[in-house]
Amino acid sequence: MNTTINLPSDGDRSGRDLGAEELELVRQVLETGTLFSPKGKYVARLEREFAARYNMAHAHACSSGSAAVHCAIAAINPNPGDEIITTSITDMGALTAILYQGAIPVFCDVDPDSYNVTAQTIEPRITPRTKAIIVTHLFGVPCEMDAIMELSRSRGIPVIEDCAQAFDATYKGKFVGTMGKIACYSFQQGKHMTTGEGGMVTTNDADLARRMFLFINKAWGYGDKNPDHYFLAPNYRISEIIGAVALAQFAKLSGVVTRRRASAAKFTEKISGIPGITPQKRPADSNPVFWRYCVNIDESKTGVGLTEIAARMKAAGIFTAPRYIGKPAFECQIFRDKVTFGNSSWPYTDASRTGLPPVDYDRKNFPGSIKALSQVLVIPWNEFYTDEHVEYIADRLHASVGAEVAQ
Numbered sequence: 172m173n174t175t176i177n178l179p180s181d182g183d184r185s186g187r188d189l190g191a192e193e194l195e196l197v198r199q200v201l202e203t204g205t206l207f208s209p210k211g212k213y214v215a216r217l218e219r220e221f222a223a224r225y226n227m228a229h230a231h232a233c234s235s236g237s238a239a240v241h242c243a244i245a246a247i248n249p250n251p252g253d254e255i256i257t258t259s260i261t262d263m264g265a266l267t268a269i270l271y272q273g274a275i276p277v278f279c280d281v282d283p284d285s286y287n288v289t290a291q292t293i294e295p296r297i298t299p300r301t302k303a304i305i306v307t308h309l310f311g312v313p314c315e316m317d318a319i320m321e322l323s324r325s326r327g328i329p330v331i332e333d334c335a336q337a338f339d340a341t342y343k344g345k346f347v348g349t350m351g352k353i354a355c356y357s358f359q360q361g362k363h364m365t366t367g368e369g370g371m372v373t374t375n376d377a378d379l380a381r382r383m384f385l386f387i388n389k390a391w392g393y394g395d396k397n398p399d400h401y402f403l404a405p406n407y408r409i410s411e412i413i414g415a416v417a418l419a420q421f422a423k424l425s426g427v428v429t430r431r432r433a434s435a436a437k438f439t440e441k442i443s444g445i446p447g448i449t450p451q452k453r454p455a456d457s458n459p460v461f462w463r464y465c466v467n468i469d470e471s472k473t474g475v476g477l478t479e480i481a482a483r484m485k486a487a488g489i490f491t492a493p494r495y496i497g498k499p500a501f502e503c504q505i506f507r508d509k510v511t512f513g514n515s516s517w518p519y520t521d522a523s524r525t526g527l528p529p530v531d532y533d534r535k536n537f538p539g540s541i542k543a544l545s546q547v548l549v550i551p552w553n554e555f556y557t558d559e560h561v562e563y564i565a566d567r568l569h570a571s572v573g574a575e576v577a578q
Contacts, residue, residue, distance in 0.1 A: 214414035229380035236357025237264030239370035441565035447472030
């Protein structure tokens with residue numbers, strides 16, 4: 172097959188289901204003249220419907236997935252110099268909030284074939300200063316939550332689930348986001364539902380919910396008898412217009428997930444048997460949602476390097492991401508050189524950490540992360556992929572390693 176096919180892209184209209192439903196709800200909002208969400212009804216409705224879908228007691232909308240993580244950490248309320256354990260393979264937006272709240276990111280290793288943290292990689296990173304554990308369900312594949320939650324309970328450390336890429340993913344029959352203390356979601360352009368930017372936090376804990384609500388609203392006690400600004404907090408609200416778009420998108424979420432799963436299943440069958448190529452490992456009794464479709468490339472068996480495979484796919488119009496983020500997060504300058512507030516390097520230099528050993532960001536202690544990034548090829552995935560698109564991508568992957576096309 173030599174003809175290049177244009178694939179639907181989540182960066183534009185071809186791969187985003189935005190239309191009459193969103194326009195109608197936005198029209199309704201504009202006709203009310205109320206765009207300020209604390210005085211409106213559309214964001215409140217979104218929060219109720221979101222909480223109900225995942226059987227959670229509380230849901231609060233915010234301005235981005237990064238803001239959602241920030242709200243979660245603020246609710247946990249670390250002291251300066253406390254530690255938050257997180258993954259070494261994630262977006263920066265899920266990491267800087269740790270520093271903004273005066274805590275220190277402690278990275279843990281990942282399983283090299285699933286790219287996810289595990290109880291076994293988390294436990295060695297726990298110290299007396301550990302305030303929370305962030306668990307990221309990367310690419311829409313759930314983490315092994317049973318063991319992680321057992322560890323959490325045994326140590327009394329809350330888990331924050333980052334579900335930005337994992338709407339509706341399930342682990343042993345449970346939605347991800349319903350097992351930890353707090354869950355965080357993103358409505359960014361490329362997510363399963365989108366408002367361009369936006370996010371959500373959920374919890375069953377009334378005290379944590381209250382603190383997240385306040386944090387989103389400059390810590391102003393809307394509805395209180397004698398409201399005040401109770402603590403340091405930003406403005407992370409969304410407008411009624413964003414809430415209206417999110418409501419329409421949320422109604423389409425089940426269809427998006429169903430179509431992604433169906434096309435991914437066909438792709439899995441098409442690429443089975445290619446020497447040196449295996450799909451991202453997933454837990455038994457889990458159901459991923461394929462934010463992206465990832466494969467591990469064993470160059471000793473493919474005979475073709477990861478970079479060359481990606482280049483061949485790109486030539487066919489398939490814009491894969493070899494190695495995903497290129498390097499583990501702890502090697503980014505912000506962490507490597509502790510570039511935080513002015514020239515202070517705070518909170519790494521907080522007085523409470525006097526006498527403690529430096530935080531470990533040495534790559535030799537992260538073999539799983541290094542291996543994962545050396546072998547992962549991230550393939551774009553979309554709910555508008557047809558059988559023709561799936562076959563085209565599979566054919567091009569076969570051809571990129573010189574394998575015969577599966578029939």
